[in-house]
Amino acid sequence: MxxxxxxxxxxxxxxxxxxxxxxxxxxxxxxxxxxxxxxxxxxxxxxxxxxxxxxxxxxxxxRQEELLVAVIEDFGEGLCRRLHELSAGGRGLRACLEAHLAGLREVEGFYAALLTEAGHLPEAARLSLLMVQSTLSWHIAAAAEAGMEAGTIRRQPVHLLFNTWIGLVHHYLANRELFAPGALVLERRGGELVEHYLGLVSTGDRIEGG
Amino acid sequence: MxxxxxxxxxxxxxxxxxxxxxxxxxxxxxxxxxxxxxxxxxxxxxxxxxxxxxxxxxxxxxRQEELLVAVIEDFGEGLCRRLHELSAGGRGLRACLEAHLAGLREVEGFYAALLTEAGHLPEAARLSLLMVQSTLSWHIAAAAEAGMEAGTIRRQPVHLLFNTWIGLVHHYLANRELFAPGALVLERRGGELVEHYLGLVSTGDRIEGG
Amino acid sequence: MxxxxxxxxxxxxxxxxxxxxxxxxxxxxxxxxxxxxxxxxxxxxxxxxxxxxxxxxxxxxxRQEELLVAVIEDFGEGLCRRLHELSAGGRGLRACLEAHLAGLREVEGFYAALLTEAGHLPEAARLSLLMVQSTLSWHIAAAAEAGMEAGTIRRQPVHLLFNTWIGLVHHYLANRELFAPGALVLERRGGELVEHYLGLVSTGDRIEGG
Amino acid sequence: MxxxxxxxxxxxxxxxxxxxxxxxxxxxxxxxxxxxxxxxxxxxxxxxxxxxxxxxxxxxxxRQEELLVAVIEDFGEGLCRRLHELSAGGRGLRACLEAHLAGLREVEGFYAALLTEAGHLPEAARLSLLMVQSTLSWHIAAAAEAGMEAGTIRRQPVHLLFNTWIGLVHHYLANRELFAPGALVLERRGGELVEHYLGLVSTGDRIEGG
DNA sequence: TATGAATGAGGCTTCATTCAT
DNA sequence: AATGAATGAAGCCTCATTCAT
Structure with missing residues (x-):
C-alpha cells in the first residue's frame, strides 16, 4: 500500500x-x-x-526542432551565466575578452556548429545566438567605454569595436581545423587573439591593468 | 550518310x-x-x-557533389581573377580593402552561402575559399607591409591583420539579414567597415593616400 | 498487519x-x-x-479491441433493454417507431459511429448491431403484423418493411451533418421520418391510433 | 537524331x-x-x-489524400455518366431505380466502402458522394413527379421519397455480407428491392409501364 | 545528348503495448 | 491496482540516382 x-x-x-x-x-x-x-x-x-x-x-x-531549440537554449543560458560570472570580477576589457574565450572554450564544438549553420536554422536558434552576443556585447561595451574614459582605449563606435572582436573569434572558430588542426583553437590561439585585438584598440598608453 | x-x-x-x-x-x-x-x-x-x-x-x-565542386571552383577562379584585376591599380591598403569588397559585392549571396556552409561541404569547398583568401591575403600583405615601411600602418603580425579584416567582413556577411535587412550588406555597410578597420590598424599619421 | x-x-x-x-x-x-x-x-x-x-x-x-468490444456490448445491451422498456407500453407501429427513435436519440453519436465503421470493426461490433436490430425487428414485426390483420398496414414482407425503416433512419444518422448541421438529427427530423414512413406503409384507412 | x-x-x-x-x-x-x-x-x-x-x-x-480524391472523382464521374446513360431511355420510376442499381452493381465494393467511411474522409470524398446522389436525385425526382401527375405514384415530398430509396439501397450495401454472403448483394437482392419500393410508393392503380 | 518516369534507401513521426517502480 | 516512461514496428514521404526510350 x-x-x-x-x-x-x-x-x-x-x-x-x-x-x-x-x-x-x-x-x-x-x-x-x-x-x-x-x-x-x-x-x-x-x-x-x-x-x-x-x-x-x-x-x-x-518534433526534431524542439530538441534543437532545447539544446540551444540550454547552451545559451549556460553560456550567458558563465559570461556573467567570469566577467563579474574583472573590470578591464582584457578580462572581458578572456572571460568570453573561457566561456566558449568549454563548448567550442557546438558553438562553432551553431555559428556555421545558424542561417538555415529555425528562428529560435538565431535568437539564442543573439542573446549570447548581446550579453557579451553589454560587458564589452561597458569595459570599452571605461577604457575610453580612462584614455587606454581609442575612441570609436562601440558596435564596431564589438563586431571586430566577434568577427575575429568567429573566424578562428569557423576555421578551427585550419588554425589548430586536431586541437581546440581557442586554447591554442586565444592568447594571441586577445593580445592582437587589445593592441589594435588601445592607445599607446599602457596604463590599464585588465 | x-x-x-x-x-x-x-x-x-x-x-x-x-x-x-x-x-x-x-x-x-x-x-x-x-x-x-x-x-x-x-x-x-x-x-x-x-x-x-x-x-x-x-x-x-x-554526382551532386561534382556539380557543387564545379560551381565552387568556377566561382573561386572568377573571384580571384576579379580581385587581381581590381587590386592591380591601387597600391594602398585602402584600395585593397575596397577592391575586396567590390569583388565580393557582385557575388555576395553565393559567397555568404559558401561561408556559412563550408564546414559541412566537401574539401573542395574549403580549398576554394582558402584560395580566395590567399589571393586577397597576398595583396593585403603587400599593401600592409608597404604601409608599415611608410609608417602609416602600425607594426603587427600580418596574418592577424588579415584575419581581423576577413573576420569582420565575414561576420557582416554571415549576419547580413541582421545588418542590412533585405539589402546587400556590403553595399550598405562596406564603407563603414573600411573606415573602422583602417582606423584600427593605422598609426595616427595620415600620410597615406590609399 | x-x-x-x-x-x-x-x-x-x-x-x-x-x-x-x-x-x-x-x-x-x-x-x-x-x-x-x-x-x-x-x-x-x-x-x-x-x-x-x-x-x-x-x-x-x-488489447484495444477488448475495450471496443466491451463498449459495444455494454452499449448494445443498454439499448436493447431501453427499446424493450419503451416499446412495452405502445402496441401500434407508430409507438414502435417512436420508441426506436427515442432509444437512439440518447446515444445518437455513438450509434452513428458504430454504423459507419462497423464494416471494419471486429465481429463483435457487427453482432451487437445485429442484436439491436433484431430486438427492434421483433417489436416492429409484431406491430406490423397486427396492423396488417387490422387492415391499417398494407400487406408486404415484414423484413422489407423493417429494412426500409432501418435504412431510412440509418441514412439520416450517417448523414446527420447534412440533415441537421450541428444538431441531433433524430430530434430535428425524427417526426418527419415517422410520418413519412407510416404514410408509405399504411393503407388509406386511418383507423389506427398508435 | x-x-x-x-x-x-x-x-x-x-x-x-x-x-x-x-x-x-x-x-x-x-x-x-x-x-x-x-x-x-x-x-x-x-x-x-x-x-x-x-x-x-x-x-x-x-499526398495519399490526392490519390483517394482521384479515385473518388474518377469513380464519381464514371458513375454519374453511367446513370445518365442508363436513365436516358427509360422514363418511368422503375427504369430509374433499375438504372441506379445497374450503375452501382459494377462498383459495388468501392461504393460500399465509400459509403461506410465517408464520414471520416476528406471533404472531397463527401462532395463526390453528394454529386452522385444529386444526379440520381434529379432523375428520380423527375420520374416521381411524372408518376404523381399520372396518378401512379402517391403524392408525397420528393426528398423523402428519394431518401427512402437511398437508405434502403445503402442499408443493403452496408450489410452486404449479411444479405448476400460471398456474393454481390445488388445482383441477388436488387429486384426484390425495386419491387418492394415501387409497391410502397405506388398508388394501387397499375397503369404505369416503367 | 536529352528526357522524365521509375526506383528505393533513408528520414521523421505515431501509437499500441510493455515494464520497472 | 496504478503509474508513466520506454519500446519498436509500421506508416508516410523525399529525393538523389538510374534507365528505357
Missing part, C-alpha cells in the same frame, strides 16, 4: 528519471551537433547515442 | 552545345545556392531552373 | 474500485468514439479522458 | 506510359479500398498491388 509519502518519493524518482533521460538526450544531441553539424544529425543517431529507442526521443521532444 | 567532316562538325557542335548546357546548369545552381543555401538546394530545382529535364543534370554531373 | 477480514474487505474494496475504474473507462471511450469516430480514437486519449495513466487502460483491457 | 515527329511520338509514348501507370495505380487503389476499406489501405500496399516501387506512387500522387 502506498503511503502519501511513498507516492511523492516515487513521483520524484520518476521525474528525476525523466529529467535524467532528457539530459542524456540533450547531451547526446549537442555532442553530435558539434561533431557532424546540426542539419546532418539524424534523430535516430541521437537516440542511439543516448542509448534509447528511436521513439523515446519523441516522447521528450515531439 | 555522315561524312567524316560532318562528324567532326557535328561533334564540335555537340561539344559546344554540351558546354553551353553545362554553363546554364552552373549558373542556375549558383543562383539557387545563393538564394536558398547549398544544402537545401535540390537537384530537381536546379534542373528546373536551368530549363532541363531532371535526368539531364546527371549527364553533366553524375 | 492484515487480518483475514481486512483482506476480504480490502479485496472487496479493490473489486469495487476496479469495477468503478472500468466503468469510467467505458464511459470515456464511448464518448470519444461518438465524438471523433472509433478508428480515430487513440488509447492515450481514452486514458486522459478517464483521468487515468495510459498504462492503467491495459490493466483493464489488455 | 530525333526528328520533330519522333519527338512528338516519343513524347506521346511517354505520356501514354505515364497515364497508363496512373490508371494502374487508380485501379489498384480502388480495388484495395473496396477490399479492405479506405482508411485501412496502406500506400505501400497500393504500390505493391500496382507492381510499382513505393516511391513511384508519390510521383503521381504526392
Amino acid at each position: 502506498l503511503t502519501e509519502q511513498s507516492v511523492i518519493i516515487q513521483g520524484t524518482k520518476r521525474s528525476q528519471q525523466k529529467a535524467a533521460t532528457r539530459e542524456t538526450i540533450l547531451r547526446s544531441a549537442r555532442s553530435l551537433y558539434a561533431e557532424r553539424g546540426i542539419a546532418a544529425t539524424r534523430s535516430a543517431a541521437v537516440a542511439q547515442a543516448a542509448g534509447l529507442a528511436h521513439g523515446t526521443l519523441f516522447l521528450h521532444f515531439p | 555522315l561524312t567524316e567532316q560532318s562528324v567532326i562538325i557535328q561533334g564540335t557542335k555537340r561539344s559546344q552545345q554540351k558546354a553551353a548546357t553545362r554553363e546554364t546548369i552552373l549558373r542556375s545552381a549558383r543562383s539557387l545556392y545563393a538564394e536558398r543555401g547549398i544544402a537545401a538546394t535540390r537537384s530537381a530545382a536546379v534542373a528546373q531552373a536551368a530549363g532541363l529535364a531532371h535526368g539531364t543534370l546527371f549527364l553533366h554531373f553524375p | 492484515l487480518t483475514e477480514q481486512s483482506v476480504i474487505i480490502q479485496g472487496t474494496k479493490r473489486s469495487q474500485q476496479k469495477a468503478a475504474t472500468r466503468e469510467t473507462i467505458l464511459r470515456s471511450a464511448r464518448s470519444l468514439y461518438a465524438e471523433r469516430g472509433i478508428a480515430a480514437t487513440r488509447s492515450a486519449a481514452v486514458a486522459q479522458a478517464a483521468g487515468l495513466a495510459h498504462g492503467t487502460l491495459f490493466l483493464h483491457f489488455p | 530525333l526528328t520533330e515527329q519522333s519527338v512528338i511520338i516519343q513524347g506521346t509514348k511517354r505520356s501514354q506510359q505515364k497515364a497508363a501507370t496512373r490508371e494502374t495505380i487508380l485501379r489498384s487503389a480502388r480495388s484495395l479500398y473496396a477490399e479492405r476499406g479506405i482508411a485501412a489501405t496502406r500506400s505501400a500496399a497500393v504500390a505493391q498491388a500496382a507492381g510499382l516501387a513505393h516511391g513511384t506512387l508519390f510521383l503521381h500522387f504526392p
Whole structure:
C-alpha cells in the first residue's frame, strides 16, 4: 500500500528519471551537433547515442526542432551565466575578452556548429545566438567605454569595436581545423587573439591593468 | 550518310552545345545556392531552373557533389581573377580593402552561402575559399607591409591583420539579414567597415593616400 | 498487519474500485468514439479522458479491441433493454417507431459511429448491431403484423418493411451533418421520418391510433 | 537524331506510359479500398498491388489524400455518366431505380466502402458522394413527379421519397455480407428491392409501364 | 545528348503495448 | 491496482540516382 509519502518519493524518482533521460538526450544531441553539424544529425543517431529507442526521443521532444531549440537554449543560458560570472570580477576589457574565450572554450564544438549553420536554422536558434552576443556585447561595451574614459582605449563606435572582436573569434572558430588542426583553437590561439585585438584598440598608453 | 567532316562538325557542335548546357546548369545552381543555401538546394530545382529535364543534370554531373565542386571552383577562379584585376591599380591598403569588397559585392549571396556552409561541404569547398583568401591575403600583405615601411600602418603580425579584416567582413556577411535587412550588406555597410578597420590598424599619421 | 477480514474487505474494496475504474473507462471511450469516430480514437486519449495513466487502460483491457468490444456490448445491451422498456407500453407501429427513435436519440453519436465503421470493426461490433436490430425487428414485426390483420398496414414482407425503416433512419444518422448541421438529427427530423414512413406503409384507412 | 515527329511520338509514348501507370495505380487503389476499406489501405500496399516501387506512387500522387480524391472523382464521374446513360431511355420510376442499381452493381465494393467511411474522409470524398446522389436525385425526382401527375405514384415530398430509396439501397450495401454472403448483394437482392419500393410508393392503380 | 518516369534507401513521426517502480 | 516512461514496428514521404526510350 502506498503511503502519501511513498507516492511523492516515487513521483520524484520518476521525474528525476525523466529529467535524467532528457539530459542524456540533450547531451547526446549537442555532442553530435558539434561533431557532424546540426542539419546532418539524424534523430535516430541521437537516440542511439543516448542509448534509447528511436521513439523515446519523441516522447521528450515531439518534433526534431524542439530538441534543437532545447539544446540551444540550454547552451545559451549556460553560456550567458558563465559570461556573467567570469566577467563579474574583472573590470578591464582584457578580462572581458578572456572571460568570453573561457566561456566558449568549454563548448567550442557546438558553438562553432551553431555559428556555421545558424542561417538555415529555425528562428529560435538565431535568437539564442543573439542573446549570447548581446550579453557579451553589454560587458564589452561597458569595459570599452571605461577604457575610453580612462584614455587606454581609442575612441570609436562601440558596435564596431564589438563586431571586430566577434568577427575575429568567429573566424578562428569557423576555421578551427585550419588554425589548430586536431586541437581546440581557442586554447591554442586565444592568447594571441586577445593580445592582437587589445593592441589594435588601445592607445599607446599602457596604463590599464585588465 | 555522315561524312567524316560532318562528324567532326557535328561533334564540335555537340561539344559546344554540351558546354553551353553545362554553363546554364552552373549558373542556375549558383543562383539557387545563393538564394536558398547549398544544402537545401535540390537537384530537381536546379534542373528546373536551368530549363532541363531532371535526368539531364546527371549527364553533366553524375554526382551532386561534382556539380557543387564545379560551381565552387568556377566561382573561386572568377573571384580571384576579379580581385587581381581590381587590386592591380591601387597600391594602398585602402584600395585593397575596397577592391575586396567590390569583388565580393557582385557575388555576395553565393559567397555568404559558401561561408556559412563550408564546414559541412566537401574539401573542395574549403580549398576554394582558402584560395580566395590567399589571393586577397597576398595583396593585403603587400599593401600592409608597404604601409608599415611608410609608417602609416602600425607594426603587427600580418596574418592577424588579415584575419581581423576577413573576420569582420565575414561576420557582416554571415549576419547580413541582421545588418542590412533585405539589402546587400556590403553595399550598405562596406564603407563603414573600411573606415573602422583602417582606423584600427593605422598609426595616427595620415600620410597615406590609399 | 492484515487480518483475514481486512483482506476480504480490502479485496472487496479493490473489486469495487476496479469495477468503478472500468466503468469510467467505458464511459470515456464511448464518448470519444461518438465524438471523433472509433478508428480515430487513440488509447492515450481514452486514458486522459478517464483521468487515468495510459498504462492503467491495459490493466483493464489488455488489447484495444477488448475495450471496443466491451463498449459495444455494454452499449448494445443498454439499448436493447431501453427499446424493450419503451416499446412495452405502445402496441401500434407508430409507438414502435417512436420508441426506436427515442432509444437512439440518447446515444445518437455513438450509434452513428458504430454504423459507419462497423464494416471494419471486429465481429463483435457487427453482432451487437445485429442484436439491436433484431430486438427492434421483433417489436416492429409484431406491430406490423397486427396492423396488417387490422387492415391499417398494407400487406408486404415484414423484413422489407423493417429494412426500409432501418435504412431510412440509418441514412439520416450517417448523414446527420447534412440533415441537421450541428444538431441531433433524430430530434430535428425524427417526426418527419415517422410520418413519412407510416404514410408509405399504411393503407388509406386511418383507423389506427398508435 | 530525333526528328520533330519522333519527338512528338516519343513524347506521346511517354505520356501514354505515364497515364497508363496512373490508371494502374487508380485501379489498384480502388480495388484495395473496396477490399479492405479506405482508411485501412496502406500506400505501400497500393504500390505493391500496382507492381510499382513505393516511391513511384508519390510521383503521381504526392499526398495519399490526392490519390483517394482521384479515385473518388474518377469513380464519381464514371458513375454519374453511367446513370445518365442508363436513365436516358427509360422514363418511368422503375427504369430509374433499375438504372441506379445497374450503375452501382459494377462498383459495388468501392461504393460500399465509400459509403461506410465517408464520414471520416476528406471533404472531397463527401462532395463526390453528394454529386452522385444529386444526379440520381434529379432523375428520380423527375420520374416521381411524372408518376404523381399520372396518378401512379402517391403524392408525397420528393426528398423523402428519394431518401427512402437511398437508405434502403445503402442499408443493403452496408450489410452486404449479411444479405448476400460471398456474393454481390445488388445482383441477388436488387429486384426484390425495386419491387418492394415501387409497391410502397405506388398508388394501387397499375397503369404505369416503367 | 536529352528526357522524365521509375526506383528505393533513408528520414521523421505515431501509437499500441510493455515494464520497472 | 496504478503509474508513466520506454519500446519498436509500421506508416508516410523525399529525393538523389538510374534507365528505357
